[in-house]
Every structure is written in C-alpha cells, then in structure tokens.
Amino acid sequence: xxxxxxxxxxxxxxxxLVLAAVWGVIDFMIKGGILNPYxxxxxxxxxxNIILAxxxxxxxxxNGQFSIGHxxxxxxxxxxxxxxxxxxxxxxxxxxxxxxxxxxxxxxxxGLPTLRLRGDYLAIATLGxxxxxxxxxxxxxxxxxxxxxxxxxxxxxxxxIFWLTVLTVLVIWNFVNSxxxxxxxxxxxxxxxxxxxxxxxxxxxxxxxTIGSLFAGLAGGLHAHYFYTIQPNTFNFLKSFDxxxxxxxxxxxxxxxxxxxxxxxxxISASLQKFAALRLVIYALLLIIIMLFRPQGLMGTKEFSLxxxxxxxxxxxxxxxxxxxxx
Amino acid sequence: xxxLSVNDLSISFGGLKAVSNFNMQLHKNDLAGLIxxxxxxxxxxxNMLTGVYLPTSGDIQLDGKSLVGLKxxxxxxxxVARTFQNIRLFNDLTVIDNLKIAYHSHARYGLLGAICRxxxxxxxxxxxxxxxxxxxxxxxxDHKYDELAKxxxxxxxxxxxxxxxxxxxxxxxxxxxxxxxxxxxETHELMELIRWxxxxxxxxxxxxxxxxxxxxxxxEIIYVLDYGQIIAIGTPDEIRNNRRVIEAYLGExxx
Amino acid sequence: MEVFLQQLINGISLGSIYALIALGxxxxxxxxxxxxxxxxxxxxxxxxxxxxxxxxxxxxFLPALLLSMVVCAIxxxxxEKLAYTPLRxxxxxxxxxxxxxxxxxxxxxxxxxxxxxxxxxxxxxxEVQYKLLGNLVITNRQIIILVxxxxxxxxxxxxxxxxxxxxxxxxxxxxxxxxxxMGINVNKTISATFAIGSALAAAAGVLVGIYYNAINPLMGxxxxxxxxxxxxxxxxGIIPGAMTGGFLLxxxxxxxxxxxxxxYRDPVAFVILIIILIVKPAGLFGKNVRExx
Ligand SMILES: Nc1ncnc2c1ncn2[C@@H]1O[C@H](COP(=O)(O)OP(=O)(O)OP(=O)(O)O)[C@@H](O)[C@H]1O
Ligand SMILES: [Mg+2]
Numbered sequence: 022x023x024x025x026x027x028x029x030x031x032x033x034x035x036x037x038l039v040l041a042a043v044w045g046v047i048d049f050m051i052k053g054g055i056l057n058p059y060x061x062x063x064x065x066x067x068x069x070n071i072i073l074a075x076x077x078x079x080x081x082x083x084n085g086q087f088s089i090g091h092x093x094x095x096x097x098x099x100x101x102x103x104x105x106x107x108x109x110x111x112x113x114x115x116x117x118x119x120x121x122x123x124x125x126x127x128x129x130x131x132g133l134p135t136l137r138l139r140g141d142y143l144a145i146a147t148l149g150x151x152x153x154x155x156x157x158x159x160x161x162x163x164x165x166x167x168x169x170x171x172x173x174x175x176x177x178x179x180x181x182i183f184w185l186t187v188l189t190v191l192v193i194w195n196f197v198n199s200x201x202x203x204x205x206x207x208x209x210x211x212x213x214x215x216x217x218x219x220x221x222x223x224x225x226x227x228x229x230x231t232i233g234s235l236f237a238g239l240a241g242g243l244h245a246h247y248f249y250t251i252q253p254n255t256f257n258f259l260k261s262f263d264x265x266x267x268x269x270x271x272x273x274x275x276x277x278x279x280x281x282x283x284x285x286x287x288x289i290s291a292s293l294q295k296f297a298a299l300r301l302v303i304y305a306l307l308l309i310i311i312m313l314f315r316p317q318g319l320m321g322t323k324e325f326s327l328x329x330x331x332x333x334x335x336x337x338x339x340x341x342x343x344x345x346x347x348x
Numbered sequence: 349x350x351x352l353s354v355n356d357l358s359i360s361f362g363g364l365k366a367v368s369n370f371n372m373q374l375h376k377n378d379l380a381g382l383i384x385x386x387x388x389x390x391x392x393x394x395n396m397l398t399g400v401y402l403p404t405s406g407d408i409q410l411d412g413k414s415l416v417g418l419k420x421x422x423x424x425x426x427x428v429a430r431t432f433q434n435i436r437l438f439n440d441l442t443v444i445d446n447l448k449i450a451y452h453s454h455a456r457y458g459l460l461g462a463i464c465r466x467x468x469x470x471x472x473x474x475x476x477x478x479x480x481x482x483x484x485x486x487x488x489x490d491h492k493y494d495e496l497a498k499x500x501x502x503x504x505x506x507x508x509x510x511x512x513x514x515x516x517x518x519x520x521x522x523x524x525x526x527x528x529x530x531x532x533x534e535t536h537e538l539m540e541l542i543r544w545x546x547x548x549x550x551x552x553x554x555x556x557x558x559x560x561x562x563x564x565x566x567x568e569i570i571y572v573l574d575y576g577q578i579i580a581i582g583t584p585d586e587i588r589n590n591r592r593v594i595e596a597y598l599g600e601x602x603x
Numbered sequence: 604m605e606v607f608l609q610q611l612i613n614g615i616s617l618g619s620i621y622a623l624i625a626l627g628x629x630x631x632x633x634x635x636x637x638x639x640x641x642x643x644x645x646x647x648x649x650x651x652x653x654x655x656x657x658x659x660x661x662x663x664f665l666p667a668l669l670l671s672m673v674v675c676a677i678x679x680x681x682x683e684k685l686a687y688t689p690l691r692x693x694x695x696x697x698x699x700x701x702x703x704x705x706x707x708x709x710x711x712x713x714x715x716x717x718x719x720x721x722x723x724x725x726x727x728x729x730e731v732q733y734k735l736l737g738n739l740v741i742t743n744r745q746i747i748i749l750v751x752x753x754x755x756x757x758x759x760x761x762x763x764x765x766x767x768x769x770x771x772x773x774x775x776x777x778x779x780x781x782x783x784x785m786g787i788n789v790n791k792t793i794s795a796t797f798a799i800g801s802a803l804a805a806a807a808g809v810l811v812g813i814y815y816n817a818i819n820p821l822m823g824x825x826x827x828x829x830x831x832x833x834x835x836x837x838x839x840g841i842i843p844g845a846m847t848g849g850f851l852l853x854x855x856x857x858x859x860x861x862x863x864x865x866x867y868r869d870p871v872a873f874v875i876l877i878i879i880l881i882v883k884p885a886g887l888f889g890k891n892v893r894e895x896x
Contacts, residue, residue: 029470087696089703134881140695141638145831146880149873152828156870167866192463199462199469200448200455200476207449210438217398217432219424219453219516262703269700298719301711308704313689316697322440 044183051179061179065247067287068182069240072189074267074279076236079193081265082273082322083202084229085209086136087144090151091237091264096256097154098124098238099245100164103173106246113176117185117242124238125231127154132230136223151258158253169252170245177246185243189236194276196232205229209274259301263290266304270311271318278320349412351376351552352428352520357396357406366392367576370406374520374552379542381567382556383587385596389576390556391433394522398430399423410520425453429518431509433525433556439498443489443508446497447480450515480515486548487511487541503534507541514545521545523555527562535559539566564588572596608739610861611854616745616814618853619752623807624830625837625845626759627679627800633776633840634796636695640702641682642804643827644709649675649805650818651717657812658725667727668751668809672802679801680794688790706827713820721819724812748810755806756846759799763842768795776840825869829856832876838886847887 047064050056077091102120105111135146159167196202204225207215216222245251267286271278286304293300311318350373357370367389374380382390395401397408399420408415415423438446457472484490487507492500497508506526513521526542527535539562546553557563563570564584572580572587574596580587587593624646631639649671656667686705690698731743763769771792774782783789811826812818833852837844852872859868879886 029465033465087699135877138880138884141636141699142835142880142884144696144699145638145835146877148828149832149876153870153873153877156867156873160866160870195463195465196459200452200457200472201459201462203445203449204452206441207438207452210441211436213400213420214432214436214438215449216420217400217424217430217436218450218512219421220449221419221421262707265700265703298711298714301707302715305704305706305708305711309686309701309708312693312697312701312704313686316693 040187044180047183048179063287063291064179065177065182066291067284068186069244069247070264070267070283070287071186071280072236072240072243073264074271074283075190075193075276076233076240077264078268078271078273078276078279079197079205079229080233081268082275082279083197083209084205084226085212086226086230087140088147088230088233089144089258089261089265090131090147090149090154091233092256092258092260093147093151093154094124094127094234094237095241095244095260096158096251096253097127097234098241099251099256100158100170100241101238102242103170103245103251104164106174106176107170107172113181113246116176116246117239120242120245121235121238124241125235127238128231128234129227131234132227136226136230148258148261151256151261155253155256165252167253169250169255171250173245173249173251175246175249177243182243182247185239189239190276190280193232193236197276201225201228206274263304266308269318270307272320272322273318274322275318275320275324277325278318278323281319281325350374351378351411352397353409354397355407355409357393357403357408359392359396359401359404365576367396367403367573370573370576370578372571374554376519376552377546377550378552378554379546379566379568380554381563381570382554382573383558383560383563383570384573388573390573391524392576393573394430394524394556397423397522398428424516424518427517427519428522429513429516429520430522431506431513431524431526433528435505435509437497437505437509437512439496441497442494443497443500444477444480444484444493446508446512447483447515448476450512451476451479454517483511483515486545502529503531506530507538510541510545514549518551520552520554523553523557525556525558527557527559535562538562542566605737605739606861607858610857612739612741612745613861614854614857615850616748616853617857618850619748620807620811620814620826620849621830621833621853622846622849623752623755623803623810624826625833625849626756626842627804628831628834629837629839629842629845630772630796630800632834634772634793635687635691635698637687637698637702638831639687639797639800640699640827641705641709642800643823643825643830644706644713645675645679645682645801645823646804646808646811646826646830647713647818647820647823648678648709649801649808650812650822651713651722651808651820652805653809653812654722654724654818657727658722664727664747664813668806671805671809675805675808676798676802679797683794683797688793710820710823717820719820721817724816724818728813744814748814751806751810755803759803759842762799768792772796829872832872835876835886836879838889841886841888844886844888 047056051061073091073095077088080086080088098120101123102116105116105119106113131147131150135143138146158164164170197205204220207218207220208222208225212222267282268279270286271282290300293303352374354370354372358368359366370393382393384390392401396403399415399418399422403416410426410428415426438449455472455476457468461469481490481493484493487510489504489508489511497505500508506529510523510526527538530538542553543566545551555567567584570582570584570587571578572593579592579596580590582590624642627642628639631637631642652671652674653667656662656670682705686701687698690701728744728747732740735741763772771782771787772795774785774787775789775792779789829852830849833848834845836851837846837848852875855875856868856872859865859871
C-alpha cells in the first residue's frame, strides 16, 4: 500500500519538475526582455481563463448544474481583493484570499436557494444573480460605481498567475478524482438515483458551486491586480458566456479539455482583438456548430493523456467486432 | 419487534388516492413480495418508504424510529436501499464507478484528505476499489468493471442496480421489478441470487414483481395491492387461492 | 400620488413592450421547453427592420410594423429549423447553449452589418402630449403602444382559441406524442409558434423604436432577459401569465425609476426573478407539479 503511495508521489514530483521548468523558462524570458509584452499579456490571460474555465466546469460539467453567471463571482473576487489592497493596505495573498472567500460566500448564498431549480431555470437564476451583483456594484460609489475602480496596485505577475493556475487545476483535479468527486458526478448522471444511494445531493451541489465560485473569485483577484483597473461591465454576462464557451468547447466534464479550450480561445480572441464583433460572431457559430455536431465538446468527459494514443489502436480493433448492444 | 413497521400509510396526488391505509410489518430476514395490477400503487409505496414522496398521512418506522420526513439519502444511511422500476444507473460511468459512488457514505477519508492526497486517501480508495470488485464478483459483473453502465445488456443492468444498492450496505433492500425484461433463464438465476444475498448479508428484502414464478418462488409472504389498498396478505399458497386476488388480476385482464 | 400615476402610465407602456416579447418566450417554452435566448434579439432585428422601412424606404408606421412582423416571423422559423430542430431530442442544456449561440450571432452579426452605432428613428409619429389632471401627461405614442399591444393580444387570443393552428398549438404543448397520433403536424405547429412569437417581438421592436427613438444591435439583451423574467413571473407556458407578468414588471420598473433609483432598475427585475423562482417557480398563474419516479 505504501508503495502505491510512493509511486504516486514519484509521478507527482515528475509533473512538478516539468511545471517548474515551464515556469522558469518563461519567467526568464519575461525578465530578460526576450518575451514580447504582448505574449506575456496573453499568457496571463490564458492562466486566468484556465482558472475560470476549470472552476466553471466543476459546476456545469462535473456536477451537471448549469451556471451562466460565473463572471459575477469573478467580480466579487476582483472587487473584494482590490478593496483589501487599496483601502486596507494588506498583503496581496490576503487580498486574494479575501476575494476568493467572498466569492465563495456569495456562491453559498446563491447556491442554497437556487440549486433545487432544474437545468434551464437554474441557468436563468444564475444569470440573474450575476446581473444583480453587477447592478449592486454599479450602485456603490465607495467602490467606484459605474466608472469602476482604478489605481489597484499591480501585484500579480507571471509567477503568481502560473502557480495559482496550477494550484486551481490540482485542487479541482484531486477533488473530482475522489469519492467526493464521484458523488458530485453522480448528481449529473442521475440525481434521483444518487440521492437513493446515500449521496447528500444538496450538500454536493452547494459544494461544487462554492468551490467553483471560490476559484472564480481568485481569478477575479488576479485580474484586478494585473490590469489595475476594473469596471462592472468587465464582468457582464458576455464574460460569463466567454467562460461557458470554453467549458463547452473543451468538453463538459473534462479538465484537460477546459485547459486546451481556454488556451485556444484566448489565442483566437487575441488575434481577433481588433474585430470585436467578428470574434463574437465566430464564438457564436462555434457554439452552435459544437452543439449540432459535437455536443460533447472536444474531449467529452475524457481527460487528455498520453495513454489515449496507445489505446487508440486497440480501440480500432475492438470497434470492428463491436456489437450494437445497448445502443 | 418488527424491523420495519408501516402504519396506515396514505398518499394522494391531487384528487387521486394512490395508496390508502397501507400497513406492513417486516421482520429481520423476511423475504416479502408486493404485487398488484398495473397502477395499484406499488412503486408509490417504495417511493414513500425511501423518502421520494412524503406520505399524506401515516407512519413508517425502522427500528422504532420514524422515517417520515427524512430525505432519501438519510433513509439510505439508516439502512434502506432500493432499485428502480425504470432502471436508473449512472449511465455514462463505468460499472465499477457505479458501485464506488454507492460506497461513498462509507468512505474513510475526508475532503482535505482528497484534495491534499494524504496517505489516508490512497488507503481509502484502495479499500473502496477492493470492496466494489468483491461485490461485482458476487453479481458476476467483475469482468465488465470497466464498461460503461449504459453498454451492458438489460439483464446485467438490472443486476448492476442491485449490486449498487448492496454497496450502500443496507439492512433492508427494496427491489422494484428486478426481473422485468429478463428471460426465464436470467430470472431463475436472479431468484437464486436474491436467496443467496439474503443469507449472506443477513438482509431483509421486499420486492415488487409481475413475474409470478419469481414471486411465488422466493417470497415467503406476499402483500397484494389493488387500487392503493391491501386486499390480501399471506403465503404464496394462500395468495394463489385467494378469490379477491384472482378477481383483481382477472379484472385487469378483462378490461 | 402624481408621481405614482405618471409612473403607472409610463410603466404600462414599458410593460406593453415586455409583455409582447414575453409572449414569444412563453409560447416557445410551452411548446418545446426551450428558453429561446435569441428571442430578445429577434426583437432587436424587428426594430432595425422598422428603422429600415421608415427611415430608408420612407414608409409610414403601419406598413413598417407589418413588414417587420412578417420578416421576423420568417426569421423565427429559420432559426427554429436550422438551430433548434436538430436538437429537439438532445438534452435541454444543449438546446439552451445553442440558443445562446444564436443570440450572440444575431447581436454581433447585426453589429458587423450595421456597425455598433446608435440609430435614431425618424419622427413617423410626431409626439403630442395630452395633459390629464395637473401635471399628469400621456403622449400619443404611449396610447399607440397600448392600442397596438392590446390589438395584438386580442388577435393572439383569437388565433390560439379559435383557429385550427391555435388548437394544434395547444395540443402539441399539452402532449407532443398524443398530438402527433391525432394527426397534427408537430413540426409545422412548432414552426408556427416561432413565427407568431417572433412577429410579436418584432412589433415590440418597432414600438420601442418609435417610443424611445434610439436603437442599437445590443438593445435586445436586457429587454429580452426582462421579458423572460416577466414570463417566469406569470408562469412560463401560460399566455395570460406572460401578459400580466409583462405589465407588472414594466410598472415595477417605472416605479423604481420614478422614485429616483433608476440605477436599481435592472437589479430589481432580477431580484423579482429570483424571489419567484424560489417561492413559486411555477409563477403566479402556474401549478407546481412533481416529478414522477
Ligand atoms: N408523482 C405522481 N403524480 C401523480 N400521480 C402519480 C404520481 N406517482 C404515481 N402516481 C399515480 O399513482 C398510481 C399508482 O402508481 P404506481 O406507479 O405506484 O403503480 P404501480 O403499482 O407501481 O404500477 P406498475 O405495475 O405499472 O409499475 C397511478 O395511478 C399513478 O399514475
Ligand atoms: Mg411500479
């Protein structure tokens, strides 16, 4: 038993080394001025988008809820964290923590009453909550009102964002691949059966929603402290839809799918920066086409791994003898 | 004292009294049947016993403690597990994951252990995996542990649903038409299996079934429902010769 | 009191718009259980068509209204055929995501076509103000909005209750399979529902153009969402519910603005939504049903 534990530890150290190398090389390139600031900006955006997409995937993909108000929680995190550094002058870590926790608390507040709603009703409720949060921010002059908040110190950088992205993915990955994750997924598969099998469905729905919101808040805090100015409109439902597109494109229920989609879509939107309307038309068509032809997204609920390629050839053989059982 | 005692249980949907004054005493190790024509209210009784529906009146007691008002998952934690008439598996998950989910309430590690991958996590997962495989063996599904539940043939899906219910470690098992869609051979094997798990796990079983050979073959006591009311209780022989039961079934065929 | 009455008048005008849009939401939801997110954008397209007919073709109000309604009816049917029909048996979430896609497509496709610039409607109906009591004012435009809305609602009631297609719509929304067995052409009926709903939204778009004068490609988002709130408020799938919900929401919003809290107007609508969803998800006119297990 201990050997399995040790083997896992060994693999984890390997992954950590690869990540450290990626971080180190890019950090060196940024500090040495080799990396064009434009690329740096996009790397930062990719990190933030991965956090957003993976955390929304926990809610929509794994738990089978349907939230389209993720940007609202990002807003809470952004404003919460910014207030801590601007008004309370506390360290960045504390600001990020407070922002994330505030978002998580909002997640619980939103989740408890609305999560018993089904599918599309929940969607519209989360959208409503996102708009309420934005509407409240607009109405509070102390935090900048409709004009937004500026003068936030630029405390986030590549290092912060890279490692916090890694942390997010790790936490959600470990959560999903545990008995708690299975409980979460069972609700997506069949809520009535899940409850009959002893799963406290309310608890796990609220939990998924809270963890998802927590990380959306973290992404918000990072966003605020990288771009040093935030406006309520940054977090409107177009932002929520952006995140949704990443999750749907990558595959609802696939963490690696979300990561790949976040990277791809960040690059696509960067290259369409000058054509904002065109970008959204393309997004729109992408959404429709995915739903019509590949509703499970790129990855479905599978995870990307090198094993996939090895297994492919075996699958092909299997297919030829495949039967129609259960189709 | 009865393990499960149901007293004057009734429920109405709008104007329809689906079940009225249902009474039942199940003792430890009983193997009871619940039969009746279509729409008699059998599944509705299960739904009340497992907390899916809240009865309009009446009481359900397990070991002297009321189950009325508890959520389905709480009732499951008290030791009541069920299967569904229209199979409700976790279709897009593997066979073994279906069982592992049912083991959830018995998992030995917490949220922190999972997220930080503490040693307890690995030990806990190993235990869940082994226990699930053991159960799969009993239900002859171990060779298919890695297939998606939805890809199993119908009979195996029914078996998997029973196995999944067993993974929650119940004291009382409620089976809603476990043989529906099975061929005679499979039905026969299922009878053996039901007898065997009752002995092996010291279970109390209540099953709904339309297949009379199965009901008469395994059940020691049979409750007959018609239009939401009990019209007969007795041993298979008594039920076979009961006039009201015959009428209820003939009436159904005649219409 | 005067503020109250004035806001009541304004609220009824705004509510007419919401009600017209909400009808389409409710009818479509009633028949295919889809929140047609793109519905608010059909209303936007309707406004642009009205603008096109009046400002560019120089048509008067009524022909412009008709043109817009007819074209949007066709647009609604096309959207349904291309985007929603293939997904009729897919999970509802897939259809909902597609609807979001169609919505974004209409908004930003329109933006590519006509630029984001705000357009001003020509003065097809020069404003005339009528003084009621004291400072209480009602304009001819408000009267026209109300008259057109009521006329369309009566027409809709007639169609739904007295015509063959209306009966088919009610049958399909009650039970699709049974309707099919009875020989009703389900596809045609769903198409007709989209057409009627879209035509009503187009009418709302033209009326808004005339009332507020200014239109832009994103103008459909908020009214679309609010009309949905109105539909939920009245009980989704229920036609009189959508009308009542629309008027109620319009009046509440006008009151919030009238009493000096106009920035709270949008959040208030959503707070109403959340309260309704929590307290009575079936809406004011709906019955709660529980799922059979
Ligand atoms: N949620 C519900 N709402 C309204 N009526 C219901 C509901 N659940 C069950 N019923 C009604 O209660 C009655 C009993 O149904 P039930 O499913 O318990 O019958 P059953 O004995 O299990 O029949 P079958 O042998 O066909 O499974 C039926 O008339 C059914 O329509
Ligand atoms: Mg039944």
